[in-house]
Amino acid sequence: MAKTGTLRVGIGGWDYAPWRETFYPQGVPRKKALAYASRQVTSIEINGTYYRTAKPEHFAAWAAQTPDDFVFAVKASRYATNRRVLAEAGESIERFLNSGLGELGDKLGPILWQLAATKQFDRDELHAFFQLLPARLGTRKLRHVLDVRHDSFLCDDYYRLARKHKIATVITDSPDYPNVGELTGEFAYARLMNARSEVATGYSKPALKKLAEQARQWQQGAKSGDAFIYFINGAKERAPAAAMHLLTLL
Helix, strand or coil: CCCCCCEEEEEECCCCCCHHHHCCCCCCCHHHHHHHHCCCCCEEEECHHHCCCCCHHHHHHHHHCCCCCCEEEEECCHHHHCCCCHHHCHHHHHHHHCCCHHHHHHHEEEEEEECCCCCCCCHHHHHHHHHHCCCEECCEECCEEEECCCHHHCCHHHHHHHHHCCCEECEECCCCCCCCCCCCCCEEEEEECCECCCCCCCCCHHHHHHHHHHHHHHHHHCCCCEEEEEECCECHHHHHHHHHHHHHHC
């Protein structure tokens, strides 16, 4: 990726039934959905890997269907993050990272680690977890981002710890989860969850214009100059329209 950095905008997944009505043209078969979606947005967050383990041939097929300059974010297995003691996640982390991510090649973007909404900030536990996240997969540098969902993470202790380990933190507009406005990693990563179904583009045009300005600020604030913005849920049927409109503004 260029040193000047890249601002990418996308959606979560590509196989979502309502998108047959709101996104995919009639006649696009399900097996061609990724090929089509990856040419409308500049990144996709793979969510299915949170629930089940993918295989090397899956990652290879996804890479083959997308444009050369496309990038995936990959959501890590819930078995690594939805546990009582994060420091005991080593085996699950290793299993996930060795499931075939390397097959994405240069299309491998950030790896998202989503904590349970009940998981509270514990400095020692989180420090031990961060130490389990490798800096590389083979020769490829890895980029990690943490999705925190408890208000106890809104503290300087967490920000310092995340910065020390160069772990980015999810920025969100969700009314249900805390919004960490601090950039704690070398890139910015936003998961936007407040789309409305009655708005064709999910968010109003003025809101998207304001979001475009915010996205540029995130990119400028990130050390690498890289920013990733995903429209994830809320009115998920509107996510592609929101992402595509934001891309036109950028």
